[in-house]
Amino acid sequence: MNTQILHTRALTKRYGHHTALDDVDLDLPTGAIVGLVGPNGAGKSTLLALASGLIRPTSGTIDVLGTRPAADAAQLARVGFVAQDTPVYAGLTIADHLRLGRHLNPRWDTALADNRIRALGLDPDKKAGRLSGGQRAQLALTIAAAKRPELLIFDEPVAALDPLARRAFLQNLMEFVADLDISVILSSHLLSDVERVCDHLIVLAEARLQIAGETDRLVAAHHRLVGPRGDLPDLPPGIDVIATDHTERQTTLIVRNTGPDTPPALRDAPHLDLEDMVLTYLHRAAGTTDQTKTPMEANR
Amino acid sequence: MIDFHLDPKSGVAPYMQLVQQVQQALRLGMLKVGDQLPTVKQVVAKIAINPNTVLKAYRELERQGLVAPQPGRGTFITATLADDSLSAHQALRDELEHWIAKAHTAGLDHDAIEALITTTIRKAHQART
Numbered sequence: 001m002n003t004q005i006l007h008t009r010a011l012t013k014r015y016g017h018h019t020a021l022d023d024v025d026l027d028l029p030t031g032a033i034v035g036l037v038g039p040n041g042a043g044k045s046t047l048l049a050l051a052s053g054l055i056r057p058t059s060g061t062i063d064v065l066g067t068r069p070a071a072d073a074a075q076l077a078r079v080g081f082v083a084q085d086t087p088v089y090a091g092l093t094i095a096d097h098l099r100l101g102r103h104l105n106p107r108w109d110t111a112l113a114d115n116r117i118r119a120l121g122l123d124p125d126k127k128a129g130r131l132s133g134g135q136r137a138q139l140a141l142t143i144a145a146a147k148r149p150e151l152l153i154f155d156e157p158v159a160a161l162d163p164l165a166r167r168a169f170l171q172n173l174m175e176f177v178a179d180l181d182i183s184v185i186l187s188s189h190l191l192s193d194v195e196r197v198c199d200h201l202i203v204l205a206e207a208r209l210q211i212a213g214e215t216d217r218l219v220a221a222h223h224r225l226v227g228p229r230g231d232l233p234d235l236p237p238g239i240d241v242i243a244t245d246h247t248e249r250q251t252t253l254i255v256r257n258t259g260p261d262t263p264p265a266l267r268d269a270p271h272l273d274l275e276d277m278v279l280t281y282l283h284r285a286a287g288t289t290d291q292t293k294t295p296m297e298a299n300r
Numbered sequence: 301m302i303d304f305h306l307d308p309k310s311g312v313a314p315y316m317q318l319v320q321q322v323q324q325a326l327r328l329g330m331l332k333v334g335d336q337l338p339t340v341k342q343v344v345a346k347i348a349i350n351p352n353t354v355l356k357a358y359r360e361l362e363r364q365g366l367v368a369p370q371p372g373r374g375t376f377i378t379a380t381l382a383d384d385s386l387s388a389h390q391a392l393r394d395e396l397e398h399w400i401a402k403a404h405t406a407g408l409d410h411d412a413i414e415a416l417i418t419t420t421i422r423k424a425h426q427a428r429t
Contacts, residue, residue: 031352032352033352170348171344171346171348174345174349174350174351175341175344175345177350178340178351195308195314196314197348198350199352215313216356219313220313270311271311273309
């Protein structure tokens with residue numbers, strides 16, 4: 001069996017009375033590009049900090065690449081973590097950053113780092129504090145990749161970037177993935193980016209896991225059923241109602257098919273796109289539906 | 301060489317969009333047997349998409365018998381979808397244009413025409429399966 005990049009059971013993190021992450025079970029396969037989405041305060045940064053070993057769980061277990069995060073130097077070398085706002089040392093030059101990287105990381109790939117900085121057209125003598133947001137993000141990405149980790153973890157890597165810099169960052173990240181055969185976990189508010197680059201999805205809200213899995217499969221399992229108000233079709237077992245929405249004349253159900261095949265009742269029902277699917281779960285977690293404020297009909 | 305693009309609003313899975321773009325190009329005769337598809341890295345660098353998605357699309361095209369990977373060289377078109385029906389396209393397109401003109405005269409706007417065509421195609425498809 002392949003080692004999973006992330007394996008958690010009942011993972012929980014509390015700060016005093018505040019629960020930042022509650023009872024999370026995750027299984028993510030090697031090679032996955034994972035998008036972590038959810039509103040602010042959902043527990044995204046907590047989960048990423050736990051995965052990179054910056055903090056320890058209050059209870060439950062977490063394994064990254066088969067071992068406890070930051071268990072020893074060898075494990076640290078296998079994971080690259082880039083914190084929010086892609087921090088770099090403002091007073092140091094790009095060349096300084098690469099020198100530092102070489103000294104601090106046993107598996108440092110000098111050629112990769114130098115080539116990438118050249119390909120980006122960056123002047124090695126330039127101070128990091130004078131780079132644009134996009135260039136800073138590219139520098140942080142280059143350093144993380146030159147470490148030659150097996151897993152890269154990013155907390156909101158593109159949040160502060162303009163659309164052009166964002167696309168350039170994702171292009172470079174995907175090139176690294178194609179070249180180096182690495183897995184990635186990244187958090188983002190931009191669902192269009194997540195849909196573009198991620199093949200796995202984790203939705204967190206209110207400190208709890210809402211849904212996780214392979215993006216294509218998740219989208220394929222969610223349908224929208226629209227009918228005259230009150231006249232709801234009888235749903236066979238294996239179909240969870242995620243949200244119900246009534247207007248004066250229509251009733252709309254968002255359902256998740258948990259079985260392997262699509263039952264006849266869902267065959268003609270359209271799928272939700274990724275954004276609508278994620279929003280349905282976020283609305284449910286927040287206790288509201290899309291338009292009306294009817295209570296949820298189904299709670300898992 | 302084919303140029304891929306992604307339409308985030310289409311509601312179609314990204315890998316399927318790539319598959320459909322190749323099928324479309326084959327149907328219209330824009331890709332021919334022996335043509336090479338871009339490498340995974342080329343696609344990734346161009347449209348900032350997950351390499352696994354490109355691989356998945358190419359595997360699906362391979363499963364459909366439309367392409368074959370040649371180790372170390374790339375992925376090549378091995379079949380075409382532009383069969384004998386290609387010659388019938390022009391006449392059908394003329395008829396369709398005539399029909400669309402009639403729909404405009406009858407007062408249908410672009411969206412109404414598209415809705416009518418989509419539902420009719422769906423119904424015809426259901427009747428045949």
